[in-house]
Each structure stands twice: as structure tokens, then as C-alpha cells.
Amino acid sequence: MLTFRHTIASESVTVNVPEDAADLKLFWEWLYRARERGPIALDTETTGLNIYSAGYRLRTVQFGDAHEAWVLLYERGGWHAQYAREAIQRCREVLIHNAAFDWLVLDEHAGIRLEDLAPWTTDTRILAALIDPRQPSEGGVGTALKPLSAKWIDPAAPDTQGGLTKVFNSLGFTKETGWAGIPLTHPTFLLYAGLDVILTARLAPMLRRELERLGVRDQLVTYEHEIARMCAVMQRAGLLVDQEYAAALAGRLAEEAERHGAVAARYGVASVGSPGQVAEALLGMGERLTERTKGGALATDKAVLLPLADLDRDWQRIGARTANPLADAVLRGKRASKWGVTYAERFMTKLSTAGRLHAAISPLAARTGRMSVTDGLHQLPSSDHVIRRAILAEPGHVMVSTDFQAVEMRVLAALANVRRMKDGFVNGGSDFDIHMFTAKLIKGRNATPRHRKIFKGAGFGKVYGGGITTIARQTGAEESEIAQAVAAYDRAFPEIKRASSRWQRQAFQNRMVFISATGRRLPLDRDRSYSVVNYACQSAARDLLGQAMLNVESAGLLEFCRLPIHDELLASVPQRDADEIAREFQRCMSMDLYGVPITADAEIGGRSWGSLYGADY
DNA sequence: ATTCTCACG
DNA sequence: ACGTACGTGAGAATA
Numbered sequence: 130m131l132t133f134r135h136t137i138a139s140e141s142v143t144v145n146v147p148e149d150a151a152d153l154k155l156f157w158e159w160l161y162r163a164r165e166r167g168p169i170a171l172d173t174e175t176t177g178l179n180i181y182s183a184g185y186r187l188r189t190v191q192f193g194d195a196h197e198a199w200v201l202l203y204e205r206g207g208w209h210a211q212y213a214r215e216a217i218q219r220c221r222e223v224l225i226h227n228a229a230f231d232w233l234v235l236d237e238h239a240g241i242r243l244e245d246l247a248p249w250t251t252d253t254r255i256l257a258a259l260i261d262p263r264q265p266s267e268g269g270v271g272t273a274l275k276p277l278s279a280k281w282i283d284p285a286a287p288d289t290q291g292g293l294t295k296v297f298n299s300l301g302f303t304k305e306t307g308w309a310g311i312p313l314t315h316p317t318f319l320l321y322a323g324l325d326v327i328l329t330a331r332l333a334p335m336l337r338r339e340l341e342r343l344g345v346r347d348q349l350v351t352y353e354h355e356i357a358r359m360c361a362v363m364q365r366a367g368l369l370v371d372q373e374y375a376a377a378l379a380g381r382l383a384e385e386a387e388r389h390g391a392v393a394a395r396y397g398v399a400s401v402g403s404p405g406q407v408a409e410a411l412l413g414m415g416e417r418l419t420e421r422t423k424g425g426a427l428a429t430d431k432a433v434l435l436p437l438a439d440l441d442r443d444w445q446r447i448g449a450r451t452a453n454p455l456a457d458a459v460l461r462g463k464r465a466s467k468w469g470v471t472y473a474e475r476f477m478t479k480l481s482t483a484g485r486l487h488a489a490i491s492p493l494a495a496r497t498g499r500m501s502v503t504d505g506l507h508q509l510p511s512s513d514h515v516i517r518r519a520i521l522a523e524p525g526h527v528m529v530s531t532d533f534q535a536v537e538m539r540v541l542a543a544l545a546n547v548r549r550m551k552d553g554f555v556n557g558g559s560d561f562d563i564h565m566f567t568a569k570l571i572k573g574r575n576a577t578p579r580h581r582k583i584f585k586g587a588g589f590g591k592v593y594g595g596g597i598t599t600i601a602r603q604t605g606a607e608e609s610e611i612a613q614a615v616a617a618y619d620r621a622f623p624e625i626k627r628a629s630s631r632w633q634r635q636a637f638q639n640r641m642v643f644i645s646a647t648g649r650r651l652p653l654d655r656d657r658s659y660s661v662v663n664y665a666c667q668s669a670a671r672d673l674l675g676q677a678m679l680n681v682e683s684a685g686l687l688e689f690c691r692l693p694i695h696d697e698l699l700a701s702v703p704q705r706d707a708d709e710i711a712r713e714f715q716r717c718m719s720m721d722l723y724g725v726p727i728t729a730d731a732e733i734g735g736r737s738w739g740s741l742y743g744a745d746y
Numbered sequence: 747a748t749t750c751t752c753a754c755g
Numbered sequence: 756a757c758g759t760a761c762g763t764g765a766g767a768a769t770a
Contacts, residue, residue: 182752219751266763400767402751402766403768403769404749404750423749423750424749424750426750428750428751429751430752431751463751464752466767467752467753467765467766470766470767471766472753472755492764494764495761495762497762499755499762499763500763500765501762503764505753505754505764505765506754506764507755507763508752508755508763508764509754511754511755532755537755539762589760589761590760592761593760593761593762594759594760595759598759598760599759599760600760603760612758657759662760663760663762664762667755670755694754694755695763696755697755
């Protein structure tokens with residue numbers, strides 16, 4: 130047995146590493162005693178983050194309580210792996226920090242189905258996110274184990290991740306290669322592996338107590354664990370990539386980027402990605418640049434360059450001036466390189482051995498509770514189908530996308546109890562258009578599509594908390610016109626302003642934390658408390674999607690789900706049943722929120738995701 | 747590490 | 756007193 134000692138919160142803790150059969154028997158005896166006393170903390174160390182890559186290995190499995198950890202050398206196989214697997218199956222309640230990762234590792238590499246482990250899991254990261262969802266950059270502690278341990282357990286709690294990176298470097302590895310390369314029995318590696326479970330075991334009761342003190346409902350905690358499990362199921366399924374197509378696309382975009390880069394070079398811009406170079410060259414050509422970035426530099430973003438290239442927001446020629454060839458080359462070169470590198474190439478390099486992309490779905494990423502997804506899958510261009518064309522439904526399947534209809538406006542109407550808006554949604558029928566409804570309410574029967582656009586801008590302005598200037602910039606209308614529209618909007622829907630004041634007041638009385646409709650804690654920034662309207666709407670919409678996912682699972686459709694996208698569920702469904710399944714998705718995503726109907730629309734595509742955006746396959 | 751830019755809902 | 760567009764992930768350049 131290898132044994133390490135450490136001090137946490139001035140208590141001595143022990144990390145045991147069984148080496149032979151006798152040691153493993155001691156572990157087994159500990160496990161049976163420990164699981165009588167309470168939940169067992171569980172963790173894994175692996176060769177990296179890309180669970181589905183070739184050569185991926187599960188290195189250790191750790192078990193622990195507040196005082197003792199056992200690190201099982203899973204990589205050695207045989208009895209070590211056998212004991213680890215059996216032990217996990219014997220645990221009833223387990224504590225994991227960021228459970229989705231370990232669920233998926235154990236599911237893929239230890240034969241333990243995540244469906245079997247998830248129901249017994251408490252994820253300390255979920256608990257932490259429900260106490261304070263802010264990332265460190267927003268003034269929160271974040272949800273990483275180290276800062277949480279420092280806050281709740283011991284300010285001197287070891288930085289096991291950061292500490293290991295240093296060890297990796299001293300051994301000639303990088304942060305990335307160290308996990309696979311470090312010798313299995315390296316003392317620091319084993320010590321830190323053990324300390325992680327001890328910290329998790331200590332964190333759980335502290336966070337539970339805090340949730341209770343804050344009055345966060347158990348129901349919300351349970352709900353979040355269900356959502357996390359369903360997101361993990363989707364991550365495990367992954368998305369099928371059309372490799373031949375993606376490779377050709379990456380090549381084509383790289384060539385395009387190079388072509389435009391060569392044009393830019395003729396005007397003295399060596400790299401189109403350098404805002405400084407672009408600004409200098411444009412000034413040298415006699416262009417006037419007036420917009421500034423947040424940092425005070427001259428802005429050369431798309432909004433600035435499009436007019437210089439005589440292009441509108443859809444990249445169509447305006448005919449108002451001679452197009453500046455540099456601005457045109459920079460725009461096209463940057464787009465080609467972003468699309469090529471961030472999307473097409475990433476699809477190729479992130480592939481699993483089975484040719485699938487397993488983007489990590491983080492169910493509680495944003496401070497509003499919104500989910501986020503890695504590998505750019507939430508940000509694929511929607512203006513063009515070429516990128517999404519690379520993502521395929523399963524063989525014999527078609528893509529089905531079901532999205533909520535104007536969900537944030539409906540949520541606003543429901544939460545702020547906006548009378549005329551609610552009436553519209555209730556009586557409007559299936560093809561109800563809230564923005565045209567508003568335009569008609571204010572402009573009368575001769576409201577035009579242009580009016581619709583203005584009031585759509587005003588509506589989003591309300592949901593986002595925008596001002597006249599920003600709404601004008603976004604819609605492209607005159608400020609005076611927007612000012613009138615916003616004033617008319619406020620008269621038509623006076624409840625919104627009142628709700629905003631009420632919600633801000635409630636937050637002020639609760640130490641700047643607004644409690645959402647589902648009991649979620651939404652901390653506000655003191656100097657922008659107006660954003661409470663957006664937070665309330667965004668987080669309620671997120672919880673509607675969560676409820677929709679639960680409905681989808683109850684209907685037996687979770688296996689078809691591939692990706693949640695804020696107000697949309699993307700699915701791969703058997704072609705022959707597509708109509709029926711699409712109707713089911715619509716039903717699962719339709720519900721009532723305080724008397725406002727939340728409705729959904731399913732679209733059946735072809736084999737590729739791009740088919741829902743105009744591609745013919 | 748931070749800034750800027752760009753992709754999405 | 757007044758007014759503020761919200762939330763993300765990712766890559767390249769820059770410091």
C-alpha cells in the first residue's frame with residue numbers, strides 16, 4: 130500500500146493506494162463501512178478530456194470520504210479495475226464534482242452505464258452553480274473545485290489541477306500531454322487524485338447546508354441533475370460528421386482565405402486578423418474610421434467594414450459607393466478562415482474513433498442557467514448552409530429541429546403579466562406573429578412589414594434592456610423613429626416597465642439576487658440592475674427547454690435527441706417515422722406558462738443539418 | 747492573460 | 756438623477 134498524508138482544514142487526511150490483493154481487501158472493508166456512514170465521493174483521472182479519442186485510457190478511480198481517499202490503479206487492469214467497477218456498483222449515494230465527465234468516462238471505458246450511475250449521483254458543481262451561477266470573471270467564485278474548496282473548506286486547499294500542471298512541466302510534459310504521460314504511481318499525481326475526492330466529500334454537505342439556508346428548493350436541485358443526465362446522454366450519442374464533405378470544405382475555405390489574404394497583402398495588411406494593421410491601411414487609403422472599440426482602439430469589425438465594401442448586412446452590393454477592395458478582402462478573408470478553422474477543421478480534428486463529434490454540453494453554463502456547448506456547435510453560421518451540411522443524421526434518419534416560437538416574448542408576457550400581449554398569444558392561433566401584432570396594435574390596420582421590423586427591434590430592446598441608440602443601430606432605423614416606437618411600445622405594454630422596477634426592487638432587498646420563477650438565484654450586477662428583465666426571461670426560457678427535455682424523455686424520444694440550442698432541440702429520427710416523431714416533439718415542447726401558451730414548431734429536414742438551412746442533402 | 751472579433755440564440 | 760442591449764465559445768493577435 131502506498132500511503133500519503135495531508136492536512137485539510139487543520140485535520141489530517143489519508144490517501145491510500147492499494148498495490149496488491151491484500152490492500153484491495155482493505156479498500157473493500159473501508160468501502161462497506163464508509164457507505165453505511167454516508168455518500169462516497171467519486172472521481173477519475175484519465176489521459177485527457179477527449180473521452181472518445183483513440184488510445185484514451187482511464188488511469189485511476191478514486192473513492193473517498195471527508196478524511197480518507199482510496200486511489201485505485203484502474204490502468205493496471207485485473208483486480209484493480211475489477212475492484213473499481215464493483216465498488217462503483219456497490220455505492221448507493223455518490224458525490225462527484227462535474228459528474229457528466231466521470232459518468233461518460235466510466236460509461237465508455239469501464240462499462241458502467243451512465244443511466245445506472247446518474248440516479249445515485251449528487252454533483253457538487255450543480256450545487257455550487259445553484260448557489261452562485263457567476264463565473265470568476267463576473268465576480269463569482271465559479272464552479273471549479275479549487276476555488277470552491279478554498280471558499281468552503283480551507284483557504285489553503287491545494288490547487289490540485291494547477292499543482293499537477295507544474296509537475297507535468299517539470300517532467301517535460303505540457304498541460305495537455307501530462308495526464309497521459311505522468312507515471313501512474315507518481316506521488317503528487319496520486320496524492321492530488323486522492324485529495325480531489327476528499328475535497329468533494331467535504332464540499333457536498335457545506336453546499337447542501339448553504340442551499341438550505343438560502344431556501345433553494347430540493348426540487349430544483351433534483352431537476353438540474355435530471356437535465357445534466359439528459360445532456361450527458363446527448364453528449365454520449367454525439368453527432369455524425371460527413372468527413373469527406375468536411376475535408377473538402379476545409380480545403381476550399383483555406384484556399385479562399387489565402388486568396389483574399391493575398392489581396393489584403395497588396396494593401397500592406399500582412400494578416401487580416403490584425404485590427405491594428407487593417408485600421409492603419411484603411412486610413413492610408415483615405416478612409417475615415419470613427420467607431421472605437423471598448424479598449425479605445427479604432428474598430429475595424431464587420432459593422433465598420435461592410436459599408437466601406439459597399440455591402441449591406443446580407444453582403445449584397447448597395448451601390449452607394451465604390452467598394453474599398455481592402456475592406457472587401459478583409460471581410461471575406463476573415464470569414465473564410467473563421468469558418469474553415471473554427472468549424473470545418475475542428476469537425477475533423479475532434480472526431481471520435483467512430484467518426485462522431487461528442488461536443489460537451491454544459492447544462493448550467495451561463496449565469497442565467499442557460500446551457501453551453503463546446504466545439505462551436507451553438508455558433509454554426511445560420512446565414513449559409515455549407516457548415517451545417519457537414520453534420521449528418523444517422524443512416525436511415527433525417528434531421529428534425531423543433532423550436533419554441535418567440536419564446537422569450539411569450540415568457541416576458543407571462544412573467545410580467547402583460548395583458549394585451551397575453552391576449553394576443555392566447556387568441557392568436559398557431560401562426561401568431563407577436564411583432565406584427567404589436568405593429569398593428571400601435572399603427573392600426575395599415576401596419577407594414579417595416580413597422581413590424583421596428584417593433585420587433587423595440588421588443589428585443591425591452592427583453593435585452595437596450596437603449597434607443599442601440600436599437601436604432603441594430604434595426605438600421607433612425608433614432609427618432611425608434612424613440613417614438615419605444616414610447617408607443619411602453620404605452621401599449623405598460624406592465625413591462627412596472628415589472629422591471631418591481632424585480633429590481635426585489636433584487637435590491639435580497640442582496641442583489643433575483644429569484645426566478647423556478648427558484649433559481651440570479652445575481653445582478655449593481656450597476657446594471659435593469660438586466661433583470663433579460664435574466665428573468667432568459668432563465669425561464671431555459672427552464673422551459675429543460676421541462677421540454679423531460680417531456681421528450683417521458684415520450685421515449687431522448688435517444689433521438691442530439692443537441693439543445695437554447696430554444697430548440699435538434700434530433701436525428703428514423704425517416705419512416707419522421708412525421709409522427711416530429712409531431713411528438715412539438716407536443717413535448719408545447720406547454721402553458723401562467724396562462725400563456727408556449728408553442729413549438731418542428732421542421733423535418735433531410736440527411737444533413739444543412740438541409741434545414743437550404744442545402745439539398 | 748487580455749483584447750478584439752465573430753459565430754449563435 | 757440618469758441611462759445602460761442579454762447570454763455564450765472560440766481563434767488570432769497583442770502585450
